[in-house]
Each structure stands twice: as structure tokens, then as C-alpha cells.
Amino acid sequence: MQILISEIKNWIYQASxxxxxxxxxxxxxxxxxxxxxxxxxxxxxxxxxxxIERIHRFDPAAKILGEENGQDKLTDFSGRVFVIDPIDGTxxxxxxxxxxxxxxxxxxxxxxxxxxxxxxxKDVLLWGGPExxxxxxxxxxxxxxxxxxEESLIGMNSSIYRKNLYHLQxxxxxxxxxxxxxxxxxxxxNLMTGKRNAYISNxxxxxxxxxxxxxxxxxxxxxxxxxxxxxxxHRERVIxxxxxxxxxxxxxxx
Amino acid sequence: MQILISEIKNWIYQASxxxxxxxxxxxxxxxxxxxxxxxxxxxxxxxxxxxIERIHRFDPAAKILGEENGQDKLTDFSGRVFVIDPIDGTxxxxxxxxxxxxxxxxxxxxxxxxxxxxxxxKDVLLWGGPExxxxxxxxxxxxxxxxxxEESLIGMNSSIYRKNLYHLQxxxxxxxxxxxxxxxxxxxxNLMTGKRNAYISNxxxxxxxxxxxxxxxxxxxxxxxxxxxxxxxHRERVIxxxxxxxxxxxxxxx
Numbered sequence: 001m002q003i004l005i006s007e008i009k010n011w012i013y014q015a016s017x018x019x020x021x022x023x024x025x026x027x028x029x030x031x032x033x034x035x036x037x038x039x040x041x042x043x044x045x046x047x048x049x050x051x052i053e054r055i056h057r058f059d060p061a062a063k064i065l066g067e068e069n070g071q072d073k074l075t076d077f078s079g080r081v082f083v084i085d086p087i088d089g090t091x092x093x094x095x096x097x098x099x100x101x102x103x104x105x106x107x108x109x110x111x112x113x114x115x116x117x118x119x120x121x122k123d124v125l126l127w128g129g130p131e132x133x134x135x136x137x138x139x140x141x142x143x144x145x146x147x148x149x150e151e152s153l154i155g156m157n158s159s160i161y162r163k164n165l166y167h168l169q170x171x172x173x174x175x176x177x178x179x180x181x182x183x184x185x186x187x188x189x190n191l192m193t194g195k196r197n198a199y200i201s202n203x204x205x206x207x208x209x210x211x212x213x214x215x216x217x218x219x220x221x222x223x224x225x226x227x228x229x230x231x232x233x234h235r236e237r238v239i240x241x242x243x244x245x246x247x248x249x250x251x252x253x254x
Numbered sequence: 255m256q257i258l259i260s261e262i263k264n265w266i267y268q269a270s271x272x273x274x275x276x277x278x279x280x281x282x283x284x285x286x287x288x289x290x291x292x293x294x295x296x297x298x299x300x301x302x303x304x305x306i307e308r309i310h311r312f313d314p315a316a317k318i319l320g321e322e323n324g325q326d327k328l329t330d331f332s333g334r335v336f337v338i339d340p341i342d343g344t345x346x347x348x349x350x351x352x353x354x355x356x357x358x359x360x361x362x363x364x365x366x367x368x369x370x371x372x373x374x375x376k377d378v379l380l381w382g383g384p385e386x387x388x389x390x391x392x393x394x395x396x397x398x399x400x401x402x403x404e405e406s407l408i409g410m411n412s413s414i415y416r417k418n419l420y421h422l423q424x425x426x427x428x429x430x431x432x433x434x435x436x437x438x439x440x441x442x443x444n445l446m447t448g449k450r451n452a453y454i455s456n457x458x459x460x461x462x463x464x465x466x467x468x469x470x471x472x473x474x475x476x477x478x479x480x481x482x483x484x485x486x487x488h489r490e491r492v493i494x495x496x497x498x499x500x501x502x503x504x505x506x507x508x
Binding site: 091096098152158161162179190195196 | 291345349350351352406407412415416423426430431432433434435436444449450
């Protein structure tokens with residue numbers, strides 16, 4: 001596993017160098033997918049291709065579940081699967097040139113083994129899993145303090161908040177406030193580093209896979225909004241929270 | 255003016271060192287003000303006292319308008335006035351230990367002369383005014399691109415967004431999306447560095463004074479939500495936006 005970890009870290013740092021170089025060139029090609037604000041750029045595609053090429057050079061039999069280039073469906077999770085999001089937070093990448101992440105998860109025979117979330121412009125890498133623990137760069141992370149809902153900040157998707165789905169505005173009223181960064185990876189890092197105690201959003205498997213494996217190792221609860229397991233098959237409403245805050249949210253929405 | 259600028263920069267960097275040292279000591283004393291989530295800490299007060307001491311050592315006649323310690327009212331703006339927010343984004347300071355700012359504005363005989371916004375943990379200082387221009391650290395900033403509303407991200411206060419005041423949800427629907435950082439200073443820096451084209455929030459004079467003087471130099475429109483001038487006397491709903499986005503917002507809310 002150490003060899004795999006060090007390979008993946010290398011791919012991520014190489015991918016990050018490509019992204020930073022493309023930012024300098026300043027000739028992004030931007031297209032839309034499902035909606036006017038669902039963006040993809042030539043760099044998303046370039047990075048996904050780069051990661052897949054590296055994965056298959058390392059393990060020709062590995063399967064891929066990834067956001068771009070038609071790799072977004074996978075039904076057979078036997079063997080080794082890499083779940084990848086080449087640029088999570090493409091809108092931020094385009095307009096902010098920061099607050100976007102590279103995310104990779106490794107699943108082996110349906111067991112979630114490793115997660116990697118790299119905040120490219122902050123140069124912060126969260127990585128780990130159930131066997132090795134969770135690290136921020138070289139520093140091992142402990143579980144963050146299990147604050148009550150009343151003491152916590154909550155990251156949330158703007159649409160869920162605005163529509164008051166599942167009475168989630170009441171949850172925000174009981175909390176210390178809501179934050180919206182536009183990037184799942186940034187929010188997942190904020191959870192692991194103790195800056196938020198809950199994150200609620202509408203996420204695809206490549207948005208939550210890397211975070212879930214690390215968060216669970218750190219004692220977080222990660223479920224869909226009904227409290228059931230995430231299915232890795234389609235976009236779902238996801239709650240990730242420390243145990244006390246998770247219970248308070250569950251009590252309020254059910 | 256160069257002497258004043260270099261003095262203020264020194265105070266800000268010294269205040270920042272005090273804050274970072276207090277974060278290390280990890281014994282914050284937290285109290286509430288107007289509401290459960292309106293926080294003030296011993297460090298906010300310590301930094302405001304520090305800044306006022308430096309200001310009065312430099313200019314004993316200077317007047318102060320500041321968030322803490324009962325300095326939050328000023329009616330006579332003759333002479334030189336310093337408008338200060340020792341820690342803008344106290345909630346973030348307490349829970350995130352990042353995304354908070356020190357802000358100082360200088361007004362002379364009712365003319366806004368200088369603004370300073372320092373993102374403490376990112377170590378980025380925006381400073382300047384109508385006579386000297388606007389700088390990010392040592393780099394002179396040009397006016398950011400005047401994107402249309404449809405191409406822009408918008409920073410917004412969660413309460414204004416949720417209540418759909420002035421149909422602002424429609425504005426967000428026409429834009430590229432909404433972001434909420436919990437810190438006016440962070441959002442004002444995001445405007446000046448081209449990461450957002452609009453920011454709409456409910457702000458006190460010490461929240462907007464430093465940003466307003468720099469934003470106007472960069473061609474932004476900064477008004478209250480009715481399109482009138484900011485009064486420096488009380489909390490107001492503020493719009494700050496590039497001209498094209500400002501016009502689109504005005505058309506929508508009036």
C-alpha cells in the first residue's frame with residue numbers, strides 16, 4: 001500500500017503542476033454540461049486523461065469512475081477501482097483561480113481503501129484511509145472535536161439551503177452559521193481540519209468518495225440524507241458530520 | 255501620505271503578529287454581543303486597543319470609529335478619522351482560525367483617503383485610495399474585468415439570500431452562483447482581485463469603509479441597497495459591484 005500511496009501522491013503533484021501551467025497560459029476552453037453553470041474545461045479533461053494514463057501504467061486492470069470523458073458510470077466494483085475528480089470546483093477554477101481540488105479514491109473489491117484530496121492553490125494534501133490513518137501533508141490528524149450543532153459552522157449547497165429542504169434552515173439557525181465555498185473538496189478538508197462540523201450537499205460519487213473514506217476513519221458519519229449508505233451510482237444528497245452534530249441534524253430532519 | 259501609509263502597514267503587521275501569538279496560546283475568551291452568534295473575543299478588544307494606542311501616538315487628535323470597546327458611534331467626521339475593525343470575521347477567527355481580516359480606513363475632513371484590508375492568515379494586504387492607487391502587497395491592481403451578471407460569482411449574506419430580499423435569489427439565478435465566506439474583508443478582497451463581481455451584505459461602517467475607498471478607485475459602484483450613498487452611521491444593506499453587474503442588479507431589484 002505504501003507504493004500505491006506514494007504513486008498517487010506523485011500523480012497529484014504532477015497534475016497540479018500541469019494545472020498551474022495552464023492557468024499561466026490563460027487560454028482556458030470552457031464548455032457547459034448539464035446546465036449553464038455546470039462547467040467543464042479543457043484542463044478538467046486533460047487532467048482526467050493524465051490521471052487515467054498514470055493509473056493504467058501502474059495497474060492495467062484498474063477500473064475508473066471519473067467525472068469527465070464519459071467515465072461517469074461503473075456498476076462492477078470488483079478488483080481495484082479508482083474514483084477520480086480531476087478538478088472538483090470547476091467554477092472556482094475558472095472564476096477564482098483558487099478553491100478547487102484534485103480528488104482520488106481507491107476501492108478494492110468493494111472496500112474503500114484510500115482517499116486523497118489536494119487543494120491545488122493552497123498546496124494542502126489530505127490523504128489516508130482505514131489502515132494507514134489520515135494525514136494533512138505529513139501531519140497525522142486526530143478526530144476533530146465533536147462540537148454540538150449549536151457550536152458548529154455548516155457547509156451547505158446553496159440550492160438545498162434556499163429551498164429549506166428537510167427543514168435545513170432550522171439546522172442553520174441552531175448552528176453558528178452557514179458557509180458556501182462552491183467546492184466539495186474544500187468543504188471536506190474543512191471538516192477534517194475542524195473548521196466545520198457538518199457539510200450537506202448534492203454530490204456525485206467522485207465528489208464524496210475520497211472524503212468519505214478519510215472522514216469515516218476520523219469518526220465522522222457520512223450518509224445520504226435519509227440516513228442510508230451512499231451508493232456510488234448517482235448524485236445523492238449527502239450529510240457528513242461529527243457524531244453529535246449528525247445526531248442533532250437527524251433529529252431535526254426526520 | 256507615504257509616512258501615514260507606512261505607519262498603518264506597520265501597525266497591521268504588528269497586530270497580525272499579536273493575533274497569531276494569541277492563536278498559539280489557545281485560550282480565547284469568547285463573549286456574545288447582540289445575538290448568540292455575534293461574537294467578540296479578548297483578542298478583538300486587545301487589537302482594537304493596540305491600534306488606537308498606535309493611532310493616538312501618531313496623531314493625538316485623530317478620531318476613532320471602531321467595532322469594539324464602545325467606539326462604535328461617531329457623528330463629527332471633521333479632521334482625521336480612523337475607521338477600524340480589529341478582527342473582521344470573528345466567527346471565522348474562533349472556528350476556522352482563518353478567513354478573517356484587519357481593516358482600517360482613513361477619512362480626512364469627510365473625504366475618504368485610504369483603505370487597508372489585511373487577510374491575516376493568507377498574509378495578503380490590499381491597500382490604497384484615490385490618490386495613490388490600489389495595491390495587493392506591492393503589486394498595483396487594475397480594475398477587474400467588468401463581467402456581465404451572467405458571468406459573475408456573487409458574495410452574499412446568508413440571511414439576505416434566504417429571505418429573497420429584493421428578489422436577490424433571481425439575481426443569483428442569473429449569475430454563476432453565490433458564495434458565503436462569513437467575512438466582509440475576504441469578500442471585498444475577492445472583488446478587488448477579480449474573483450467576484452458583486453457582494454451584497456448587511457454591513458456596519460467598519461465593515462465597508464476600507465473596502466469602499468479602494469473599490470471606488472477601481473471603478474466599482476458601492477451604494478446602499480436603495481442606490482444611495484453609505485452613511486457611516488449605522489448598519490446598512492450594501493451592494494458593491496463592477497458597473498455592468500451593478501446595473502443588472504439595480505434593474506432587477508427596483
